[in-house]
Amino acid sequence: xxxxxxxxxxxxxxxxxxxxxxxxxxxxxxxxxxxxxxxxxxxxxxxxxxxxxxxxxxxxxxxxxxxxxxxxxxxxxxxxxxxxxxxxxxxxxxxxxxxxxxxxxxxxxxxxxxxxxxxxxxxxxxxxxxxxxxxxxxxxxxxxxxxxxxxxxxxxxxxxxxxxxxxxxxxxxxxxxxxxxxxxxxxxxxxxxxxxxxxxxxxxxxxxxxxxxxxxxxxxxxxxxxxxxxxxxxxxxxxxxxxxx
Amino acid sequence: xxxxxxxxxxxxxxxxxxxxxxxxxxxxxxxxxxxxxxxxxxxxxxxxxxxxxxxxxxxxxxxxxxxxxxxxxxxxxxxxxxxxxxxxxxxxxxxxxxxxxxxxxxxxxxxxxxxxxxxxxxxxxxxxxxxxxxxxxxxxxxxxxxxxxxxxxxxxxxxxxxxxxxxxxxxxxxxxxxxxxxxxxxxxxxxxxxxxxxxxxxxxxxxxxxxxxxxxxxxxxxxxxxxxxxxxxxxxxxxxxxxxxxxxxxxxxxx
Amino acid sequence: xxxxxxxxxxxxxxxxxxxxxxxxxxxxxxxxxxxxxxxxxxxxxxxxxxxxxxxxxxxxxxxxxxxxxxxxxxxxxxxxxxxxxxxxxxxxxxxxxxxxxxxxxxxxxxxxxxxxxxxxxxxxxxxxxxxxxxxxxxxxxxxxxxxxxxxxxxxxxxxxxxxxxxxxxxxxxxxxxxxxxxxxxxxxxxxxxxxxxxxxxxxxxxxxxxxxxxxxxxxxxxxxxxxxxxxxxxxxxxxxxxxxxxxxxxxxxxxxxxxxxxxxxxxxxxxxxxxxxxxxxxxxxxxxxxxxxxxxxxxxxxxxxxxxxxxxxxxxxxxxxxxxxxxxxxxxxxxxxxxxxxxxxxxxxxxxxxxxxxxxxxxxxxxxxxxxxxxxxxxxxxxxxxxxxxxxxxxxxxxxxxxxxxxxx
Numbered sequence: 001x002x003x004x005x006x007x008x009x010x011x012x013x014x015x016x017x018x019x020x021x022x023x024x025x026x027x028x029x030x031x032x033x034x035x036x037x038x039x040x041x042x043x044x045x046x047x048x049x050x051x052x053x054x055x056x057x058x059x060x061x062x063x064x065x066x067x068x069x070x071x072x073x074x075x076x077x078x079x080x081x082x083x084x085x086x087x088x089x090x091x092x093x094x095x096x097x098x099x100x101x102x103x104x105x106x107x108x109x110x111x112x113x114x115x116x117x118x119x120x121x122x123x124x125x126x127x128x129x130x131x132x133x134x135x136x137x138x139x140x141x142x143x144x145x146x147x148x149x150x151x152x153x154x155x156x157x158x159x160x161x162x163x164x165x166x167x168x169x170x171x172x173x174x175x176x177x178x179x180x181x182x183x184x185x186x187x188x189x190x191x192x193x194x195x196x197x198x199x200x201x202x203x204x205x206x207x208x209x210x211x212x213x214x215x216x217x218x219x220x221x222x223x224x225x226x227x228x229x230x231x232x233x234x235x236x237x238x239x240x241x242x243x244x245x
Numbered sequence: 246x247x248x249x250x251x252x253x254x255x256x257x258x259x260x261x262x263x264x265x266x267x268x269x270x271x272x273x274x275x276x277x278x279x280x281x282x283x284x285x286x287x288x289x290x291x292x293x294x295x296x297x298x299x300x301x302x303x304x305x306x307x308x309x310x311x312x313x314x315x316x317x318x319x320x321x322x323x324x325x326x327x328x329x330x331x332x333x334x335x336x337x338x339x340x341x342x343x344x345x346x347x348x349x350x351x352x353x354x355x356x357x358x359x360x361x362x363x364x365x366x367x368x369x370x371x372x373x374x375x376x377x378x379x380x381x382x383x384x385x386x387x388x389x390x391x392x393x394x395x396x397x398x399x400x401x402x403x404x405x406x407x408x409x410x411x412x413x414x415x416x417x418x419x420x421x422x423x424x425x426x427x428x429x430x431x432x433x434x435x436x437x438x439x440x441x442x443x444x445x446x447x448x449x450x451x452x453x454x455x456x457x458x459x460x461x462x463x464x465x466x467x468x469x470x471x472x473x474x475x476x477x478x479x480x481x482x483x484x485x486x487x488x489x490x491x492x493x494x495x496x497x498x499x500x
Numbered sequence: 501x502x503x504x505x506x507x508x509x510x511x512x513x514x515x516x517x518x519x520x521x522x523x524x525x526x527x528x529x530x531x532x533x534x535x536x537x538x539x540x541x542x543x544x545x546x547x548x549x550x551x552x553x554x555x556x557x558x559x560x561x562x563x564x565x566x567x568x569x570x571x572x573x574x575x576x577x578x579x580x581x582x583x584x585x586x587x588x589x590x591x592x593x594x595x596x597x598x599x600x601x602x603x604x605x606x607x608x609x610x611x612x613x614x615x616x617x618x619x620x621x622x623x624x625x626x627x628x629x630x631x632x633x634x635x636x637x638x639x640x641x642x643x644x645x646x647x648x649x650x651x652x653x654x655x656x657x658x659x660x661x662x663x664x665x666x667x668x669x670x671x672x673x674x675x676x677x678x679x680x681x682x683x684x685x686x687x688x689x690x691x692x693x694x695x696x697x698x699x700x701x702x703x704x705x706x707x708x709x710x711x712x713x714x715x716x717x718x719x720x721x722x723x724x725x726x727x728x729x730x731x732x733x734x735x736x737x738x739x740x741x742x743x744x745x746x747x748x749x750x751x752x753x754x755x756x757x758x759x760x761x762x763x764x765x766x767x768x769x770x771x772x773x774x775x776x777x778x779x780x781x782x783x784x785x786x787x788x789x790x791x792x793x794x795x796x797x798x799x800x801x802x803x804x805x806x807x808x809x810x811x812x813x814x815x816x817x818x819x820x821x822x823x824x825x826x827x828x829x830x831x832x833x834x835x836x837x838x839x840x841x842x843x844x845x846x847x848x849x850x851x852x853x854x855x856x857x858x859x860x861x862x863x864x865x866x867x868x869x870x871x872x873x874x875x876x877x878x879x880x881x882x883x884x885x886x887x888x889x890x891x892x893x894x895x896x897x898x899x900x901x902x903x904x905x906x907x908x909x
Contacts, residue, residue: 034342092461093458096414096457096458096461097454097457097458098417098418098419098421098453098454098457099418100418100421100422100432100435100450100453101418101421101435101449101450101451101453101454101457102450102454103450104435104446104447104449104450105447105450105451105454107447108255108256108443108447141613141615141618143611143612143613143614143615144615144616144617144618145615146580146611146615147609147611147614147615147616147617147674148615148617149580149604150578150580150604150609150611150615150687151604151605151609151628151629151632151677152601152602152603152604152605152606152629152632153601153628153632154601157632162617162619165619166617166618166619177329180326180329180330181329183330183332184329184330184331184332184333184334184335185332187332187333187334187335188334188422191435191436198334201334201335201338202334202338202425205338205341205342205425205426206341206342207342208342208343210342211335211338211339211341211342212339212342214335214338215332215335215338215339218331218332218335219330219331219332219335222329222330222331222332223330226326226330237619239618239619239620239661239663242660242661242663242664243664244663244664
């Protein structure tokens with residue numbers, strides 16, 4: 001199942017041997033004391049690039065798939081209201097199951113690796129994005145939709161030219177929550193053998209430098225994705241910033 | 246390993262593992278069985294209750310007070326945003342690296358995780374109370390404290406419960422990785438699979454998943470129970486609390 | 501008296517009645533034939549068999565209390581609601597022959613909450629239907645600029661978003677958007693309902709002035725009888741339960757309400773309301789003695805014996821009214837400079853209600869009717885107004901043409 005991603009080497013479970021070899025010219029005593037060692041961090045920073053890239057991949061793929069599924073479901077449910085309750089209940093249960101448990105529940109079915117991790121990560125984005133898209137579409141003022149229909153826009157034109165643009169802020173808000181949540185959950189993906197920044201963190205929990213760098217990258221990635229979505233949203237919705245003259 | 250029958254077999258074996266103890270893969274001690282799972286679940290719930298209790302002690306009064314004063318919206322939102330950006334594994338790892346392992350540290354780390362939803366929901370719950378209602382109450386001579394106790398608190402209860410529900414479910418999920426910090430919860434069979442075997446980790450995964458779903462559903466029922474009857478049935482009022490975090494963020498950033 | 505034109509709309513409408521961007525389109529003739537609306541499961545029909553005929557170029561006002569189905573009737577025209585029975589004919593053609601969306605692009609649509617697209621600029625909002633119809637960009641730009649001018653909006657608004665406009669400005673955009681392709685038929689659902697009274701009055705007046713040149717066929721929904729009387733060429737009063745209580749011109753409606761419901765709905769002051777329909781020019785004017793300061797009082801008294809109006813009017817060299825004189829003012833030998841009381845002045849085109857109100861506000865209950873230069877052309881008496889309101893045939897004295905009940909604007 002990871003064949004399609006053959007170019008990305010899968011890390012061994014728990015990142016064995018990932019940070020253990022701490023031998024380093026600079027600040028050897030700091031390192032042996034498990035301290036925060038700037039020199040070591042500078043020397044070994046490139047070790048974190050592969051897990052970081054992997055983490056980004058896990059997150060972005062999960063968001064893209066999760067968004068496609070839940071956006072489509074939300075558009076369907078927008079016209080067929082009875083769909084909302086079952087979709088929310090089903091995705092709600094998926095959202096509730098702890099990710100670690102889900103990884104291991106999936107292992108016998110999909111095996112270790114990228115696919116298992118993605119199934120779990122995608123399943124956590126569904127509820128958040130679905131609800132926000134539905135809420136956003138519901139929040140479009142009814143008089144605007146009425147006027148649009150009254151002027152002769154057909155259903156698809158109303159949806160794509162009026163309702164979806166006006167729901168964008170809400171949709172983006174959902175995507176932001178989904179993005180930061182997924183970055184966090186992807187740090188546990190190594191339990192499913194899918195790598196990511198959790199690998200180095202778990203490999204040496206006592207070494208402050210290691211936890212700081214890997215953890216810090218996690219946090220920065222979450223913030224960066226959050227700001228990216230926000231920036232795109234602001235670019236797409238200039239009217240939300242129009243101040244009454 | 247992935248023929249349907251084999252999958253069923255593995256799940257069947259896992260369920261058997263929950264009810265009947267067996268010899269550890271490494272030999273010697275007995276593992277699994279209801280007794281062990283009861284004690285693991287107990288520990289899991291204990292650390293959850295400790296963490297959420299600690300978080301509530303801090304976040305509830307703060308959220309209610311800030312909401313009452315209609316101030317500090319920025320704080321309430323920032324806390325929830327930062328809370329989301331710091332992954333649970335990173336938080337626990339930072340605690341292990343800088344403070345060491347043990348029940349108290351894990352409970353503290355989990356409490357930090359539990360604070361944002363509780364704080365934000367309490368804040369939003371109070372601030373969403375109609376200003377006219379409060380104005381009318383003050384106009385009839387209710388004191389500040391009476392307004393908080395008799396008006397804001399009852400009307401905010403559904404959202405407060407929503408926050409607690411979110412935190413409890415989050416903490417139950419995160420407590421699964423507590424064994425890496427030396428607290429033996431239901432995550433232990435999952436993480437220390439060398440002792441428990443495949444059936445053991447699957448069994449633990451099943452129990453943790455059930456625990457989280459039961460907590461979600463049970464607290465959902467409690468949330469409905471505390472919702473004043475006239476407000477029930479409006480989807481927004483009783484929905485799970487985590488969605489109000491986003492709504493709060495939107496409302497507050499513009500005010 | 502008449503409110504000064506505060507926007508360029510009037511002038512613009514007069515200057516460019518037919519737009520270069522859109523060919524002159526004839527207004528549509530609209531006909532409801534036994535139209536019924538019944539919702540499944542509902543015990544009573546929302547609209548009971550309704551038949552109405554609206555001549556091309558007229559404003560039909562649907563008025564009635566809430567729940568009478570007036571909006572339902574309007575929305576069936578562009579098939580936002582589909583009738584359960586009967587037909588709606590536009591220029592003789594059933595409105596069901598074309599797909600609904602296509603039909604709607606040809607029918608202007610204005611609603612109370614404006615329904616402007618918050619995510620589109622004013623210009624983009626106005627261009628909605630032209631864009632749907634695939635007009636070339638240059639033509640859309642020309643038409644948009646023309647429409648903004650037509651409704652009295654500064655061109656600088658074009659690039660703004662609806663949130664940056666006041667309620668009145670937004671409704672102007674709503675009207676401009678509905679007029680974009682010069683539709684033969686327009687639907688307006690309480691278009692001025694959410695606007696403060698002063699702005700509402702101004703928008704109503706401007707719209708009526710626009711209509712004088714555009715001559716569209718308009719279905720106008722309101723719950724306000726005063727607005728109905730002011731805007732309507734014909735008024736359909738609806739009763740709760742979807743019955744048509746009366747279909748008449750405003751004057752007929754006020755003069756002879758069909759039943760008790762209409763009489764109550766029209767209001768106890770319906771005689772006074774008729775004043776809103778007439779204009780000063782509809783009444784026979786009277787004459788009085790015109791004097792100048794310094795004239796001998798004996799001569800004035802002599803002239804007064806044969807005058808219709810018992811007060812002499814002081815005018816200046818250009819014939820403009822200065823003051824009314826009474827007996828006290830005529831005690832001396834000559835009319836003393838500066839004596840007398842204030843004169844109400846009205847113009848021929850003023851609405852009778854406003855003119856009468858002005859008369860009532862003065863000590864002397866006669867008004868000087870002046871021409872465009874302010875010179876007196878006759879006198880309006882409160883008696884003449886009262887005679888105008890009296891039902892039945894005109895009183896004994898012979899009345900010249902033009903004194904009949906006002907026919908609206």
